[in-house]
Amino acid sequence: MKTVKEVSKLTGVSIRTLHYYDSIGLLHPTKTTESGYRLYDDTALERLQHILLFRELQFPLKEIKGILNSPQFDRNKALEQQITLLELKKEHLENLIDLACGIKMIGVKKLDFSAFDTKKLDEYAKQAKASYGQTKEYKEFEEKSKNWTKEDVANINMEFMGIFVEFGKMRDEKPEDEAVQEQVKRLQDYITEHFYTCSTEVLSGLGKMYAGGGSMTENIDKAAGEGTGEFVERAIGVYCSR
Numbered sequence: 001m002k003t004v005k006e007v008s009k010l011t012g013v014s015i016r017t018l019h020y021y022d023s024i025g026l027l028h029p030t031k032t033t034e035s036g037y038r039l040y041d042d043t044a045l046e047r048l049q050h051i052l053l054f055r056e057l058q059f060p061l062k063e064i065k066g067i068l069n070s071p072q073f074d075r076n077k078a079l080e081q082q083i084t085l086l087e088l089k090k091e092h093l094e095n096l097i098d099l100a101c102g103i104k105m106i107g108v109k110k111l112d113f114s115a116f117d118t119k120k121l122d123e124y125a126k127q128a129k130a131s132y133g134q135t136k137e138y139k140e141f142e143e144k145s146k147n148w149t150k151e152d153v154a155n156i157n158m159e160f161m162g163i164f165v166e167f168g169k170m171r172d173e174k175p176e177d178e179a180v181q182e183q184v185k186r187l188q189d190y191i192t193e194h195f196y197t198c199s200t201e202v203l204s205g206l207g208k209m210y211a212g213g214g215s216m217t218e219n220i221d222k223a224a225g226e227g228t229g230e231f232v233e234r235a236i237g238v239y240c241s242r
Helices: 004-011 013-023 043-058 061-069 075-106 119-133 136-146 148-166 178-194 198-209 213-224 228-241
Strands: 038-039
Touching: 004 013, 004 038, 004 075, 013 038, 013 213, 043 061, 043 075, 061 136, 061 178, 075 198, 075 228, 148 178, 148 213, 148 228, 178 198, 198 213, 213 228
Parallel strands: none
Antiparallel strands: none
């Protein structure tokens, strides 16, 4: 566990900003001591990393909160977008450096402002934002979660992960067994009730994410046992094929 002061020193994010993230429900501390000190564990720090990545992508804080709280959040997709954005920024900076060096060496011979053009960078950030914010599932989730309190988020996440814990207890059964398929239906219904309408198409995509090796897979396997994410994907595959 790290104190808010230690997190600020580690990340470069001011203590005031961390307090603000807590107040708007974007990044809550893992626990608060009786003396009122905020403490953050590795899971909270990982969430902070994602927040900072999306800030680089020029996402508003409200949208970042909705994306990170969504069960459809894909860490690998976010990282791929961040890498592309940084590469575009690098290209832009290199163009500016070349321009400045040329002016220093030979003086201004031509009034060329192309190095200042950020259209490519801005367009990619716009597309990245649209890939999250324009889906009907995201909009539905944003509407359902807009009034959630810190306790609501904690309870819903605990109940949601509890569904996977039950899946973990079934790993010795076959994915097509009736009890396993009933658990898939329970998962689908829970997502529809609390997050967004979970069609079989959406559920199939979520199944791939649960077994995809990202943070969701790690969290599921940590809570419910190694291999649970992959087992859930196979069970969902059977369910969606019927």
